[in-house]
């Protein structure tokens with residue numbers, strides 16, 4: 001279980017996160033919703049140690065991970081699929097996966113499982129990542145993260161700019177991962193997609209989690225969506 | 232001498248320049264590519280390589296080739312160690328800010344230069360070539376050592392190329408170059424990569440200097456030309472593009488050899504600088520660089 005208590009963090013003189021309390025359980029999908037600028041991306045970066053928290057504590061299965069140098073965080077079992085994919089564009093698909101597997105020691109069975117989840121990547125292993133289509137790039141971004149064999153997978157708007165068939169594919173892979181016991185944290189703006197995937201939904205505004213709701217209690221026209229997402 | 236043999240001689244001289252230059256320029260290009268640091272002190276790492284080679288040659292007894300072989304190892308290693316220190320004491324503390332590191336490396340340049348003046352002195356001193364074999368062509372004799380320089384530089388560049396494209400360390404370096412934040416998120420210790428790249432870049436310059444010093448002399452101001460030419464090569468080839476750097480070093484080196492022999496070395500420099508101007512105006516990403 002990933003747990004955040006009273007996390008404050010920001011850039012330079014600006015404090016973006018104003019005391020975030022948040023938990024994500026293994027085998028569950030926890031969605032984060034909120035308007036642009038609410039601090040969702042900053043929250044994920046802070047969990048990864050890429051933005052240093054100024055107050056509060058982050059624990060993974062009871063062990064404190066806040067304050068670790070950023071490059072030591074993934075080794076604790078966290079993988080990040082950044083907003084906008086941020087692949088290593090000039091590198092090949094295989095090389096991107098290899099970077100994902102640096103910490104795991106490149107176990108062949110891990111790569112095999114990942115490629116079973118995204119068979120389209122297998123045909124493109126020697127292709128430059130930047131030459132993939134948008135959907136394939138997103139698959140690779142997720143696959144790269146999965147090569148780390150994470151306990152917690154942080155996904156930042158993975159369906160952004162994708163066509164419906166791709167969104168369905170990403171959704172199915174998220175549900176498969178959840179079934180394997182991974183704690184999935186998913187930043188997502190589409191109500192329909194959230195309702196299909198989420199166990200918990202955290203609504204974020206102005207740098208804090210304003211409401212945490214069990215997904216089953218939400219309907220497409222729940223007031224939270226109107227208040228925090230504006231739909 | 233007839234035109235044909237004269238051209239051949241000029242091309243051979245140019246090839247030697249290109250060989251030494253490409254070692255220095257690849258070092259500069261790697262540092263800029265991966266760290267986004269414009270290292271103005273790069274020429275001083277070159278100079279130190281030559282000066283250390285002189286010191287080693289005076290300390291190692293026995294045949295010239297033994298001293299040379301020792302210098303070939305000692306100079307790059309010492310210079311790389313110094314560069315690693317500069318990284319820790321200066322660049323890292325400036326968070327690798329592109330503008331701040333330019334100014335800071337200007338400072339480092341003067342410090343190294345003045346240290347060399349104090350401890351090595353203002354004289355130009357020769358270092359013996361490891362062997363004196365000459366290649367006798369029908370029209371002229373040519374230094375076998377110069378051919379060795381071309382061969383050795385070629386082998387080192389090949390090793391760098393293979394290391395970058397085939398090894399795990401090379402993969403880590405390339406990933407860091409593309410996106411340092413994401414690289415960290417996959418467990419890459421970016422600080423360590425930067426230190427290694429800066430040391431490697433300086434070591435390559437020093438290696439180029441050890442190869443160069445037997446056909447020139449060691450002098451505390453000898454870093455200026457390699458710095459200028461390395462910048463010219465790196466800008467024409469495209470900042471951070473290794474292939475571009477190599478091609479540009481070949482073009483600049485060969486044209487320098489030919490123009491210097493047929494006209495004058497000054498004209499060669501003028502034309503090279505003019506070419507940089509044209510590239511910056513019409514193709515700022517360099518001939519081989521990717522558009523941002």
Ligand SMILES: Nc1ncnc2c1ncn2[C@@H]1O[C@H](COP(=O)(O)OP(=O)(O)O)[C@@H](O)[C@H]1O
Nearest residue numbers: 011014016034035036037038039040041042043
């Ligand atoms: N690197 C940065 N430097 C300074 N401010 C930033 C940086 N990244 C994001 N911000 C600011 O932090 C706030 C939250 O941004 P972000 O976490 O990206 O929000 P979201 O992902 O919810 O759209 C915004 O006001 C944004 O301008």
Ligand SMILES: [Mg+2]
Nearest residue numbers: 040041042083
């Ligand atoms: Mg965002």
